[in-house]
Amino acid sequence: MLDAAGVHARLRDRFGEAIGPLTGSGRDAWQRVDAAQIALVCRFAKDDPALAFDCLSCLSGVDWPKREVIEVVYHLYSYRLRHWGVLKVETPRDAPGVPTVSGVWPAAEWPEREVFDLFGVVFDGHPDLRRLLMPEDWPGHPLRKDFVEPEEYHGISTSRASLLRP
Amino acid sequence: MSLLNTAPEMAITTRVDDLLNWTRKSSVWYMMFGLACCAIEMMQTGGPRADLERFGMAPRATPRVSDVLIVSGTLTLKMALRTKVLYDQMPAPKYVVSMGSCANCGGLFQLAYSVCDGVDKVIPVDVYVPGCPPRPEALTEGLVKLQAKIQRERWLVRAPETA
Numbered sequence: 001m002l003d004a005a006g007v008h009a010r011l012r013d014r015f016g017e018a019i020g021p022l023t024g025s026g027r028d029a030w031q032r033v034d035a036a037q038i039a040l041v042c043r044f045a046k047d048d049p050a051l052a053f054d055c056l057s058c059l060s061g062v063d064w065p066k067r068e069v070i071e072v073v074y075h076l077y078s079y080r081l082r083h084w085g086v087l088k089v090e091t092p093r094d095a096p097g098v099p100t101v102s103g104v105w106p107a108a109e110w111p112e113r114e115v116f117d118l119f120g121v122v123f124d125g126h127p128d129l130r131r132l133l134m135p136e137d138w139p140g141h142p143l144r145k146d147f148v149e150p151e152e153y154h155g156i157s158t159s160r161a162s163l164l165r166p
Numbered sequence: 167m168s169l170l171n172t173a174p175e176m177a178i179t180t181r182v183d184d185l186l187n188w189t190r191k192s193s194v195w196y197m198m199f200g201l202a203c204c205a206i207e208m209m210q211t212g213g214p215r216a217d218l219e220r221f222g223m224a225p226r227a228t229p230r231v232s233d234v235l236i237v238s239g240t241l242t243l244k245m246a247l248r249t250k251v252l253y254d255q256m257p258a259p260k261y262v263v264s265m266g267s268c269a270n271c272g273g274l275f276q277l278a279y280s281v282c283d284g285v286d287k288v289i290p291v292d293v294y295v296p297g298c299p300p301r302p303e304a305l306t307e308g309l310v311k312l313q314a315k316i317q318r319e320r321w322l323v324r325a326p327e328t329a
């Protein structure tokens with residue numbers, strides 16, 4: 001079992017500058033990973049006996065409009081060694097693209113589809129990158145902070161006079 | 167035994183409309199169509215405690231033989247288009263019960279980007295049942311109200327007089 005510093009040191013030894021400094025404290029301490037290397041880092045994190053991250057606990061996205069980036073966050077857990085690790089990658093907001101990790105953990109397939117659907121991040125190498133929640137012909141990506149709700153969808157107005165909407 | 171002699175005692179008179187409507191309202195089949203938490207209450211309504219079957223209502227798994235569509239739960243825009251398709255597949259005469267705040271007006275989620283604010287934007291609604299979610303008693307009352315509406319319908323109308 002490793003603590004966050006141990007996980008970070010192990011990744012740093014293997015990938016050097018592709019791994020950023022350890023930030024934060026406790027279980028949620030995280031490290032930035034070079035976006036181009038994320039699939040390799042994840043493969044190593046799963047296969048390395050000292051890390052043995054056999055579970056992708058969570059894959060999520062964060063939009064940062066001021067910094068012009070979208071973050072993809074990977075929460076990893078090792079059932080065998082019972083330790084956690086958090087990786088983050090940044091990708092430009094105007095052309096977001098990150099290598100898929102669905103080849104490492106098949107469980108990543110649907111979360112990646114969800115991040116693609118709601119943030120527009122294209123996961124290179126994903127076997128089936130379609131929208132997961134929204135309709136196929138939905139305009140835009142709703143969890144981006146500058147998303148504007150369409151006035152209507154297939155003739156269905158999206159507004160209604162109500163107490164909540166003065 | 168002569169049936170002729172007893173026939174006058176058995177006779178009941180009614181209007182054809184009333185008889186037709188009485189048979190129709192006594193076998194209203196609802197479609198198994200659950201969208202969200204309201205669907206749990208709808209299942210409870212169909213269960214032995216609230217027992218919708220005492221009103222002649224049975225769940226059907228296909229729109230082709232259903233009489234009433236109970237829209238039970240939050241209707242997303244994606245589902246709204248599919249709901250329209252299901253409604254179009256039901257044979258007329260058909261009825262729609264909007265169950266719960268979400269189906270009525272979008273409810274708690276009406277400001278969400280993905281939610282259709284009320285099923286009446288897509289298909290015509292006969293009975294609105296308020297509540298979040300409505301108790302089985304409330305849905306039962308809504309369906310009894312629907313039965314009352316069916317009983318009042320007029321099918322045989324005199325042709326308009328021509329000049």
